Amino acid sequence: MFRDTTFSDLNRSDAADEARTEFVVDEDAFRGFYERTSRGLWAYLVRITGDRELADDLLQETYYRFLRAAATHESEAHRRNSVYLIAGNLARDARRRSLARIPAIPAGEEIEQVSSASPAGSPEGRADLNRAMSALQPRERAMLWLAYAEGASHEEIAGALGIRRGSLKTLLYRTRRKMAALLGGRRP
Amino acid sequence: MKRVECEFEAEVLDAVFQGRWPEQAGEPLRAHAAQCEICRDVAAVAGAISESREALVAEAALPDASRVWRRSQLRARQEAVQAAGRPITAAQVIAFACAMGLLGAVFGATSTWFQGALGRMASFEAGAMLASASKLLMEHGAFVLSLVAAVFLVPAVFYVALGRE
Numbered sequence: 105m106f107r108d109t110t111f112s113d114l115n116r117s118d119a120a121d122e123a124r125t126e127f128v129v130d131e132d133a134f135r136g137f138y139e140r141t142s143r144g145l146w147a148y149l150v151r152i153t154g155d156r157e158l159a160d161d162l163l164q165e166t167y168y169r170f171l172r173a174a175a176t177h178e179s180e181a182h183r184r185n186s187v188y189l190i191a192g193n194l195a196r197d198a199r200r201r202s203l204a205r206i207p208a209i210p211a212g213e214e215i216e217q218v219s220s221a222s223p224a225g226s227p228e229g230r231a232d233l234n235r236a237m238s239a240l241q242p243r244e245r246a247m248l249w250l251a252y253a254e255g256a257s258h259e260e261i262a263g264a265l266g267i268r269r270g271s272l273k274t275l276l277y278r279t280r281r282k283m284a285a286l287l288g289g290r291r292p
Numbered sequence: 293m294k295r296v297e298c299e300f301e302a303e304v305l306d307a308v309f310q311g312r313w314p315e316q317a318g319e320p321l322r323a324h325a326a327q328c329e330i331c332r333d334v335a336a337v338a339g340a341i342s343e344s345r346e347a348l349v350a351e352a353a354l355p356d357a358s359r360v361w362r363r364s365q366l367r368a369r370q371e372a373v374q375a376a377g378r379p380i381t382a383a384q385v386i387a388f389a390c391a392m393g394l395l396g397a398v399f400g401a402t403s404t405w406f407q408g409a410l411g412r413m414a415s416f417e418a419g420a421m422l423a424s425a426s427k428l429l430m431e432h433g434a435f436v437l438s439l440v441a442a443v444f445l446v447p448a449v450f451y452v453a454l455g456r457e
């Protein structure tokens with residue numbers, strides 16, 4: 105389960121049959137959900153796309169599609185999985201569409217600039233992370249981010265990235281090894 | 293088979309997420325991680341990524357929820373209107389084609405002139421064709437005029453309607 109999962113069940117399946125412009129989630133529930141998830145989701149989008157402006161656009165698109173989908177979710181965790189899945193797919197589509205415009209593996213300068221302006225953590229460590237992340241494939245970045253920034257379960261990661269659950273452990277192990285090597289064993 | 297998991301990695305991850313790693317994680321866990329490649333990687337990678345998340349989350353400048361909600365509603369309405377327009381246009385085209393087909397069938401079945409003309413067409417007598425055409429205009433003038441109007445006017449109307457989309 106993702107970190108900070110605190111949500112009461114707001115399932116409203118009967119509302120799904122209403123007019124198409126009516127969303128299944130009501131405004132108050134959406135506001136709460138957005139406030140709990142949007143910052144983390146934006147960070148995820150920034151990391152997997154390497155582009156803050158694109159992350160801004162994809163964030164809004166993600167919530168729009170989430171609302172439009174008229175899907176009912178059993179819990180906050182399901183809703184959260186759903187937006188991460190939508191966001192991941194949008195990022196992948198955007199990457200395919202604009203391979204000519206955006207480098208497939210972003211150099212991370214923009215992220216670096218952003219991070220070095222931030223007071224949290226050591227600038228040296230963040231620059232290392234940016235370089236290391238840039239050297240990974242988008243799917244690898246997403247996998248590590250979901251696991252170690254969001255604390256997602258193996259099942260959730262597999263679902264969000266369209267990976268067979270049986271392969272995930274090995275893939276995660278390999279990607280983590282690669283990342284640790286890229287970080288240069290600087291941390292204990 | 294190569295070991296890809298460790299029974300202590302969840303504990304290490306919790307310590308990282310709770311900011312207890314490494315100082316407040318406890319000596320046994322630290323000692324384990326010191327000689328376990330998996331837990332060492334988990335601590336290093338989760339530590340760096342977690343820190344990066346904190347930094348990004350702290351500086352995220354996002355539109356507020358009400359604005360995202362309002363924009364989504366507006367867009368959903370616009371898309372619903374567009375989506376509603378399309379099937380009606382398609383239905384109209386199909387209905388028109390059906391009506392024309394039906395009209396032709398009724399005309400063909402009921403008009404003695406039409407059946408006679410079909411028979412004469414086989415023998416291809418141009419003079420007789422011309423004569424029977426003027427006979428048709430006299431007998432079914434209004435019908436022929438409305439048929440011509442339908443054939444030319446309806447596609448023109450559709451052209452204008454589709455062109456507006």
Ligand SMILES: [Zn+2]
Pocket residue numbers: 298299300301324325328329330331332
């Ligand atoms: Zn271990």
